[in-house]
Amino acid sequence: MVFRADTQKPTANQKKENIIKALRIAGFTENTEYPGMYSKTNNDIKTIVDITAGVSSYLYDITNKIKITGDDDAETLGKLSQMIVDAENGKMPTKSKPDLVVDSVTDDTSKTGDTPQPESNELEVFDPPEADEPEVGESPIPARQHKPPVESVELTINIVKKYINEKVTDEEAYRFIQLCKARHLNPFLGQIHLIKKEFTGMAKTVVGKDAFMEQAVRHPQYDGFEAGIIIKVKGKTGTEDRPGAFYEDDEKLMGGWAKVYRKDQKYCTESRVSMKEYNSGQASWNKMPATMIRKVAIVQALREAFVTELSGMYDSSEVGVEIESEEL
Structure with missing residues (x-):
């Protein structure tokens, strides 16, 4: 109809x-x-x-x-x-x-001159048609094309100052709203945070690691990642790259590393970060330093690999602040 x-x-x-x-x-x-x-x-x-x-x-x-x-x-x-x-x-x-x-x-x-009549009054708009199987010798076409997530929250300066951070200025709230819109982030789902503890000073906007990952995996050219820590083993010269975030008590944590792969690039995007540069001594860093430095490396590698999608987004560790319920 x-x-x-x-x-x-x-x-x-x-x-x-x-x-x-x-x-x-x-x-x-x-x-x-x-x-x-x-x-x-x-x-x-x-x-x-x-x-x-x-x-x-x-x-x-x-x-x-x-x-x-x-x-x-x-x-x-x-x-x-x-x-x-x-x-x-x-x-x-x-x-x-x-x-x-x-x-x-x-x-x-x-x-x-005819108007088709409806078969029933029930709407079926939520199931996309399945992609046809490619013929022999034909390159498969991706079933889904890259689309940004639909915005599910409407932000205004008043909403930001009432529910997110009352200490920010109108200008800071406006910039925060524009970043949320540009990157399709929802502050009420913990994807992005507006940090300002005093009425004086400048507000800082930080994004959770999961939001970086979600933006990347949605991209059609995303092809996985590897990440881990850089350690110095007692009695050995040099350092060692180790997957994950586990290291022994007699080993020294030196930094973190990450590699992000894209289908349309020959070489991976690699990031290597130092504990000396990012260890702020805050609670999360004292409790789980390996997890934190690995996270910094992942975020940096993702941002460099997907500049268009992730530019302007920074993790809390990169701007020197700590948020409640830190996303790791």
Whole structure:
């Protein structure tokens, strides 16, 4: 079925009503305890849409009790986001054939004079079509193309100062918001932090290691990494590169190393960092120095390998601050 939008621009209330109507057509139901929260469950995966303040959405794995991230998140929520945008403009979704996606009206119907009727009132917009198997001698085409994650949080200067850090200036809050938007980071999920302990001085923005990894593994050219520590073995000259973060009590931790591989590059991107340069003596460094220095090496190698995606993002250890619930 095709649909047409009204020529008159809808008001804010009309947009919200249209979104609710579209969600109901798509099989979403409203949470009785939390009005404005709509959800739909499919194979233990719950899609949740919150329209209480703007529109935000995410996926939740009921079995493992975790929020889903990665390409599946972007693929599914991207279709949902498009459905919501269409609904705001009065375009209601309908059930589509397996090889089609819900789209706006085209000129095809004007040629035939007929408007196809819906097969049912249930929307199927969340399962992308499977990629065809490549023929013999044909290079396989990636099933998914690189797409940034859909933003699921709306930030304003007031929200930043009220819920994230009240000590920052409006300018610092604005820069923080722009970085979140550019890198698709959500501070309420612990992906990015705005640190400022006093009203004087400058705020520092730090990103958790998991956020670096998530950005990298989503890239179609990402091809894995190796990482470890640099140690000096007692009685031996020189240093030794060791995978992981384990070393004996009689060995001296000298630094960390990491190698990141890309499918489109002949050589890996390597980073080697020194304990002398980064050991701040803070709690995390005293408790788990090998893990911390390995993390610094990983972050630096990832940023150098994916400059476009990760520039402007720094780990807490690189800027000399420590955050609560340090991501390692």
